[in-house]
Amino acid sequence: MSYATPSTPLRLSDLLEGQTANHIILAADELGWWKQLLGDAREIVPTTGLQRSLAVALHRIGWFEPTETGYRLTEPGREIAFNRGFIRVTTLGWEPTFRALATDSATADMIPAKTRPAEVACGCTDIAHRHPETIKSIAARIAADPAPGTTIDLGCADGGRMQVIGELAPSEQLVGVDIEAGVIEAARARLAQTELAERFRLRAGSVQPGGARPEWLDAEVRADVTTALTFFLLHQLATESGGIDKVLASWMDWFPNLRRLVIGDVVRAEGERWHEQPWFAPTFEFYHEVTGVKTWAEEEYTEAFAKTGWRVVEHHDADHEVFETWILER
CATH class of the missing domain: 1.10.10 (Arc Repressor Mutant, subunit A)
Incomplete structure (x- = not known):
């Protein structure tokens, strides 16, 4: 490339x-x-x-x-x-982290990510909506499933992706989880005004594997989920868990009836200098370098999918040169 x-x-x-x-x-x-x-x-x-x-x-x-x-x-x-979602993420969402460089760099090797969660959530939703055909393709596979189930969005932000899926897959039940309680409350208030409100379950909590199962993962949700999707989050979870395959294996344990995974994430760009990389890639990689979060190459994702028993049934990469979305089934 x-x-x-x-x-x-x-x-x-x-x-x-x-x-x-x-x-x-x-x-x-x-x-x-x-x-x-x-x-x-x-x-x-x-x-x-x-x-x-x-x-x-x-x-x-x-x-x-x-x-x-x-x-x-x-x-x-x-x-x-x-492309305005990128601008919201970098200008407002990540601004507290970039500001901390001046105060923490003299004494620390890395700094914890400091964000404005609502701005990051809003920006990521805008980014995900840039190519609606990707979400529509995901929804079409869910709608065509002969056995309707439950789709969970791990890191659901404002619930916008789930709303589209719910509209296009009318038999599907929907669960959204986000670590920020305020983001979940805003999503709940917004979705309450829609016809989908009765099909939604929204929970606040972490989707990071490791240790005991999270409190939001009750027996009903655990048994119901048949499709799980996550966007812009797996790279961070994989850093903390020791690998992409470790996260996928944990989610497979969480949801024993899982038959479909949708992974959307940013892959590591080629090019040593900033001008040799596509736009946004330098900002993304620098932000993650200073916060200690690894960025992963495309082949590391696909190897982890194969290792955990998933096959790629669709691959979407029209959204951005370093954005990839995989639909996986088993």
Whole structure:
């Protein structure tokens, strides 16, 4: 795999104006502009002075273009809207960790990950939704199963992935688990407004294997689960558990009726210098290096799947050059 190398490294102006651009992107996201413009809306119409200033800034950057009554996306703006989840994760979600570099690096070899969980959850959900065909393909396999079961999302964030699966697989029951109680409460409140509320069980707790089974894993959930999925989490769990295969084996013990696994994760990029790697890969790898979390090569995932008795029935890699999603069955 090869990547184009820019002729010049990052410049000071890239850093200064890029930071401002990040905050403008997130402000527009909070207003719902990106989602509207990627959806059915053809334009947005600012209604306040602050909104007009924001829209003008987005126009001056080159991501908006004016219409007779408001603004619409340019093609570069469409790319920004499509990838805004990455910006939320790195600018807000991981910001406490990057800030700690200055205070802890003189005395520590590594620092524990310090995040804003709600921002990470929101950003990861946006990233997962960039290619809805992947989630739809997962849901299609679940819906086609002759014996309906229960799907669990290990690290469910706001429950958005499970919501799509529930809509497309109407006979499936749904369980979501996330370590952050506040994230679960927000998901519960949001999903309570949907027709799927009665099919959801949401639990707060860790999905890290090791030691006693977690409290959320009661006998009913343990027996019910037939499909388990996790996104952007296995690399961290595998670091703490001593290998990808160790995590998979533990989940197989947790859920004795498990017949399908869906793994979505970031794989380690090739290229020694940042400019030799695809975008986001340097940030991802540096963040995990300073927090002591290993990044894993693609072949390490596939070897672990085979070792634990899983076969790959679908492989999706259109989402990003270093993002992979595997659907596994046995």
